[in-house]
Amino acid sequence: xxxxxxxxxxxxxxxxxxxxxxxxxxxxxxxxxxxxxxxxxxxxxxxxxxxxxxxxxxxxxxxxxxxxxxxxxxxxxxxxxxxxxxxxxxxxxxxxxxxxxxxxxxxxxxxxxxxxxxxxxxxxxxxxxxxxxxxxxxxxxxxxxxxxxxxxxxxxxxxxxxxxxxxxxxxxxxxxxxxxxxxxxxxxxxxxxxxxxxxxxxxxxxxxxxxxxxxxxxxxxxxxxxxxxxxxxxxxxxxxxxxxxxxxxxxxxxxxxxx
Amino acid sequence: xxxxxxxxxxxxxxxxxxxxxxxxxxxxxxxxxxxxxxxxxxxxxxxxxxxxxxxxxxxxxxxxxxxxxxxxxxxxxxxxxxxxxxxxxxxxxxxxxxxxxxxxxxxxxxxxxxxxxxxxxxxxxxxxxxxxxxxxxxxxxxxxxxxxxxxxxxxxxxxxxxxxxxxxxxxxxxxxxxxxxxxxxxxxxxxxxxxxxxxxxxxxxxxxxxxxxxxxxxxxxxxxxxxxxxxxxxxxxxxxxxxxxxxxxxxxxxxxxxxxxxxxxxxxxxxxxxxxxxxxxxxxxxxxxxxxxxxxxxxxxxxxxxxxxxxxxxxxxxxxxxxxxxxxxxxxxxxxxx
Numbered sequence: 001x002x003x004x005x006x007x008x009x010x011x012x013x014x015x016x017x018x019x020x021x022x023x024x025x026x027x028x029x030x031x032x033x034x035x036x037x038x039x040x041x042x043x044x045x046x047x048x049x050x051x052x053x054x055x056x057x058x059x060x061x062x063x064x065x066x067x068x069x070x071x072x073x074x075x076x077x078x079x080x081x082x083x084x085x086x087x088x089x090x091x092x093x094x095x096x097x098x099x100x101x102x103x104x105x106x107x108x109x110x111x112x113x114x115x116x117x118x119x120x121x122x123x124x125x126x127x128x129x130x131x132x133x134x135x136x137x138x139x140x141x142x143x144x145x146x147x148x149x150x151x152x153x154x155x156x157x158x159x160x161x162x163x164x165x166x167x168x169x170x171x172x173x174x175x176x177x178x179x180x181x182x183x184x185x186x187x188x189x190x191x192x193x194x195x196x197x198x199x200x201x202x203x204x205x206x207x208x209x210x211x212x213x214x215x216x217x218x219x220x221x222x223x224x225x226x227x228x229x230x231x232x233x234x235x236x237x238x239x240x241x242x243x244x245x246x247x248x249x250x251x252x253x254x255x256x257x258x259x
Numbered sequence: 260x261x262x263x264x265x266x267x268x269x270x271x272x273x274x275x276x277x278x279x280x281x282x283x284x285x286x287x288x289x290x291x292x293x294x295x296x297x298x299x300x301x302x303x304x305x306x307x308x309x310x311x312x313x314x315x316x317x318x319x320x321x322x323x324x325x326x327x328x329x330x331x332x333x334x335x336x337x338x339x340x341x342x343x344x345x346x347x348x349x350x351x352x353x354x355x356x357x358x359x360x361x362x363x364x365x366x367x368x369x370x371x372x373x374x375x376x377x378x379x380x381x382x383x384x385x386x387x388x389x390x391x392x393x394x395x396x397x398x399x400x401x402x403x404x405x406x407x408x409x410x411x412x413x414x415x416x417x418x419x420x421x422x423x424x425x426x427x428x429x430x431x432x433x434x435x436x437x438x439x440x441x442x443x444x445x446x447x448x449x450x451x452x453x454x455x456x457x458x459x460x461x462x463x464x465x466x467x468x469x470x471x472x473x474x475x476x477x478x479x480x481x482x483x484x485x486x487x488x489x490x491x492x493x494x495x496x497x498x499x500x501x502x503x504x505x506x507x508x509x510x511x512x513x514x515x516x517x518x519x520x521x522x523x524x525x526x527x528x529x530x531x532x533x534x535x536x537x538x539x540x541x542x543x544x545x546x547x548x549x550x551x552x553x554x555x556x557x558x559x560x561x562x563x564x565x566x567x568x569x570x571x572x573x574x575x576x577x578x579x580x581x582x583x584x585x586x587x588x589x590x591x592x593x594x595x596x597x
Contacts, residue, residue, distance in 0.1 A: 051489055075492030088347040088482045089537035099483065102476055103492045108540075148487075155491070 001063065002027030002159065002191050003048055008057030010043060017043045018215045020057070025210075027062065027159065027191040030182060032206030032223070034196055036236055040215045041195045042083070045163050048193070049080055061159075075103035079157035081165035083195075085148045090135035093147050097123055100154030119154055125180055126150040127173070141168040149177055153184065160185075162194035166201070178205045203227055204250045211235055227251050233259075263535060267548035274555050275329065279321050281563035286313055294318065326457040327516060328449045328558040328571075329551040332523055334464040334513045336550025337543055339524030340531075341471055341506040344478040344539060345499055346409040353510035353524040356397045356416040356503070358390045360423035362514040365389020367430040367441045382444065383456075383515045390511030393419055398503070407499055446570030447518030449558050456516050467509040468547055474498055475539040482537070520572045522579035523550050530586060553579070 003025040010018045017040045025031055025048070033041055046052040047059060050066055059066040061077075069077070079100070087096065100122075101115040111119075123129040128150045136144055145168045152160060160181065166174040182205060185192055196202035202209065202223075209226040211219040213235045219226045232240045232253065239256040280286045290309060294317045297305040306314055338353035346355065354360075368374075369385035377384050397419050401411035427445075431438050471478075477498045480488040485495045510524070527550045528542070535541045557574045 046486075049490055051486060071489075071494055072492045075490065078490070080487060080490040082484070082486055084484075085487065086484055089344075089532070091479070091482070091537050095479075095536065095538060096483070099480060099491065102480065107473060107476065148483075151483075 002061065003066075003193075004058075004060045005047070006058045006060075008047065008054040008059060010047060010052065010054050012043070016215065018047075018054075021215060021217070023210065023217055023220065025191070025193055026208070028185075028189050029207045030185055030192045030194070030205055031208045031210060032194050032196050032202035033210045033212060034199055034202055035212035035218075039212045041212060042163060044212070045080070045161055045193075045195065049078060049161060050074060072103055075155070077157060078159045078161060079152040079155040080161045081145075081149050081152045081163065083164040083167060085144065087136045087144065090137045092132070093128055093134055093136055093139070094119065094123065094132040096136055096147050097128065097150045097154050100151040103155060118156070122150050122154045126153065126177060142170055142173065145169055146173060146177070153180075156188075157190065159191045159193065162192065164195050164197055167197065174201065181205075199227075199232075200252050203252060204248055224251055227253065229253075263545055264548070267545060267552065271329070271548055271552050271555070274552055275325055278325055278555055278559040278563070279317060281559060282316075282321065283563075284313070284316055286317065291317060295322075323454045323457040324449050324452045324558070324562070325555065327452040327460055328554045330457065330460040330464045331449075331513045331517045331520065332554025333547040333551040334460065334467060334509050335520065335524040336527040336531075336546040336553075337464075337468055337471055338506045338510045338513070340528040340539065340543055340546045341478065341502055342524070343528055344481065345502050345506075346413060347482065348409060348413065349529065350525075351413070352521075353506065353513070354420075354519070354521070355413060356507055357393045357420040357423065358507050358510045359514055359519045360420040360427070361393025362386040362390040362511060363445055363519060364423045364426050364430070365392075366444050366515075366518075367427050367434075370437050370440050370444065371430050371434050380455075386515040387511050390514060391508070393423065394504070394507045394511070398500075407496070407503070412503070443570060444518050445572075447520040447572035448568070448570055449517055449562075450568060452516065460512060460516050463509055463512045464547075467505055468543065470505050471502070471543050472540065474502060475543055478502070478539045479537075518570075518572060520554070520575055522575045522583070523553055526579045526583045527553060529583070533586070533590065 001024065005021060005023045008018055008021045033044065035041055043052065047054055061069070097119045098111060098115070101111060101119065105111065105115065123132055126146055126149060128147055131139065131143060131147065136147055139147065145165070149165060166177060169177070178201070181192055184190055194206065206223050208221060209219070209223045210217060211226060211231055218235055219231050227242050229240050229242050232238060238258045240253050242251055242253050245252040276288050276291055279291050280288055290313060293305045293309070294314050297303060298318060335353050342351040342353060342355055343349055365388050366382050366386040368389070369382045374381045374385060397412065397415045398407070400415040400419070401407055403411070431441055434441055477493045480491050480493050481495065481498070489495050527546050531542055531546045531549050535545050553575070554571070557571050557578065561569045561571055561574055
């Protein structure tokens, strides 16, 4: 079992985001999280990354309380690809990807051969290799997000957390990186927790879906089971048809109108 | 890092020897090396055929001054690098949090009240106290539940600096004949620094540099934003606070011994970032050396080349400013973003 959240409550300057929120996230699945804006998706990520502490309740990760891990241990286990990213100095792309190796390196040691090899491998896999010697400040939004993605993969996490990680990418790179994540998930027994805005993209890759609305779990389970027009109507207030698409072998949604 | 670091180290060493030889008395580099060797090894035989006045000039007058200028230059430059990295703002410099205004106010107060509780070091000590008090006030003003945000820090620094500047103007207005001393102190000088000054500031700068290097990679990660830095194992709040305090204390120490020397802390990190890239582990040692070289040159010009001593703060701004404009413009035409 990956994460267990038990009766977690969290409020942000007076407004309740979660109250008695409970959820299990398995360690070896590709889990998608969907829900309307402001439903608490990003706060959920902050809580499981320990960027915020719950006011009450317990979060355990791999059967130990999340709070018992050191920051460095967590950084070796869990990697985040954020939704917004700014890089304030003209670091080269390869330097940014190398930063993913920092949790595995001691303070002063130069990168080892295996670190360099890992960074190179990830840059090839993510298609960043031709950007390697360019300053990140010169890249387009989508390119920069790819670099940030590569940095997270270089961390070799056991748990990869994607916070709308493909939002700025073109369709080719979105599919390419999500396929890569699926491949690494199978090969490395990695868990993935991914927040999506695009429900069809989520449906293509996620084994499980969690639907959150107003700080509570509306549905949780295998994608084919969770993805129902009634649930989409209730949560997003849209009329939608869910069907199985032969072409990409996954459940897909078409929308008619919002109500 | 290897090559740039070596070249700058050699430049610094050669520059220091040449500078020691320059001045009212011209001393050849061979004589300087012999004097230094003699003092290091305690072997006075090396000095046997030399005019003892040369030894006095080199050991008691020029070396402490030169060493102080090197340490202050290096110190201000690494402080600037660290401030720019924590505040994520290329316009930040060691004085962003009002350390200079605090030091100036403290020094002006000491001068106007003729304080002499610590002998000749009273002004230096009061400057340091003023700088540290300012730092505490600025951090208190900008701290909130979410930790220290860089906008809050910059804003608090500006407000406190504005208040203190008015205070300094008021002190100058009250000062009568001491106003000249205050103005001269404010513009910075390395004249008549002693071995005590040189030793204290060198130790402070070396300790500061070591602490900065320990956190250099954390500073790199902070440039990815607090959330990501935290996910990569950095205790962002703690690191920010430690770096701010150490950098401000070091800047305060520099200002206290030399007065307010502008531009080094802003200019050198920028120039060196263009050379080494923004990786702080490589950048910090190189900015340290470059800052030391810059102030060595500026101090040598005012001490040995110009007919009259010009305050070094004026000189660094007059030389550094236009040079910075040139480099800045060059970069604008080459790159879209700075």
